[in-house]
Amino acid sequence: MTNVKIFADSTCDLPREWIRDYGIGLIPLYVTFGDKTYRDGVDISVAELYAEVDKTGSLPKTAAPSPSDFIQAFTPDIEEGRDIVYISLSSELSSTYQNAVIAAGEFPDGRVTVVDSLNLSTGIGLQVMKAVKAAEAGKSARDIAELVQSVRPLxxxxxxxxxxxxxxxxxxxxxxxxxxxxxxxxxxxxxxxxxxxxxxxxxxxxxxxxxxxxxxxxxxxxxxxxxxxxxxxxxxxxxxxxxxxxxxxxxxxxxxxxxxxxxxxxxxxxxxxxxxxxxxxxx
The missing domain is CATH 3.30.1180.10 (Hypothetical Protein Tm841; Chain: A;domain 3)
Incomplete structure (x- = not known):
């Protein structure tokens, strides 16, 4: 097993079987209708979302994972000795990146590296797949982060x-x-x-x-x-x-x-x- 675990959030829109087969850690954002909050892709599907919009006539609110969500997701891999590279939804669109940075600060220095994708959907997913391949090749977390940052503007x-x-x-x-x-x-x-x-x-x-x-x-x-x-x-x-x-x-x-x-x-x-x-x- 590679010594670096790649994480993304649900907005990366990678196919589910890729998430499973490549062992990508996935952290869901939240979708809220009224007083009901759902985890993106876990508690609610796109078809269900559209049905609810048609029913209510209004769009849901969306929210970033909290720092505690990230800490909970990262902890098992850290405890098993793996470093983490997390590639986030653009910081220009969400507080997801900032919350992940807060969470990373709760772990020993260098164990969790957070990279701002400056993108959305599979614009993130493309960067995640580059990171996955680099992790499989045995690259360090630092090298993977530098690779993603070089790919990002392209x-x-x-x-x-x-x-x-x-x-x-x-x-x-x-x-x-x-x-x-x-x-x-x-x-x-x-x-x-x-x-x-x-x-x-x-x-x-x-x-x-x-x-x-x-x-x-x-x-x-x-x-x-x-x-x-x-x-x-x-x-x-x-x-x-x-x-x-x-x-x-x-x-x-x-x-x-x-x-x-x-x-x-x-x-x-x-x-x-x-x-x-x-x-x-x-x-």
Whole structure:
């Protein structure tokens, strides 16, 4: 067994079987409807989340794991002699990173290393998989953290949001913008830049046009793509994800194009049928 355990949180959106097979420690964020709080991906599924939003007409609140959550998760591996590298949801989007740093301070110096992914969803997952491979190769926690930090600015994260409804319910666009956007079939495209969700551009018209633009943007970097792994990550858009996967396999020569389901936290901010292409560029 490797001497370094890799941890992530539930927003990394890695496939469940990968979490299991690679022995990744996973710490859930929280989703709250009224007085009921659920652990992302543990107590509530994405389908259940959408059903609750439809029922109540409002979005849930999301919250970071507490420092005590991290301490509880890290302690067994520390006691068994393993060092830990935890790769967090962007510090620009959540207090998850800060709470993990507080928790790390409760362990002997150097035993827990916290790395800010400055990303979300499988933009984190790509960094986690680089860390997993390095841990399997016997790299130290320090070397793994440095590797992740070198990969971090090379991660490309771009999503098409199918509807403005969730942005409106979450207070990120006005009622008028929502109405006009719906009438004109405007689909915003979000990129992660410097750790923040940033509106990149808007596509007007059919969904197919937006997906074509998403693919075109990714293929523009085809020669610079790291060929190890590309993710197509979606929320309740399996058919579109399979088609994007097929086209990326045909046109990039990547060793693996994987489909991943967005979890409850990501879905609660973006809504159903959100879909993205995520990859690492060569340095």
């Amino acid at each position: 991660v490309e994260t771009e999503f098409v949001i199918d509807s403005l409804d969730y942005l409106y319910k979450g207070g990120r666009c006005s009622g008028m913008q929502n109405l006009v956007g719906s009438l004109l079939k405007i689909r915003p495209v979000i990129k992660v830049i410097d750790g923040k969700m940033t509106p990149a551009y808007k596509v007007r018209g059919k969904r197919e046009k937006a997906l074509e633009q998403l693919l075109t943007n990714a293929l523009a970097n085809r020669d610079r793509m790291d060929q190890d792994l590309i993710f197509v990550t979606h929320s309740m858009a399996e058919e579109d994800a399979r088609e994007l996967k097929r086209m990326l396999e045909e046109r990039t020569g990547a060793r693996e194009v994987a489909i991943s389901d967005a979890g409850c936290v990501i879905s609660s901010h973006c809504g159903a049928k959100t879909i993205g292409i995520l990859y690492v560029k060569k340095n």
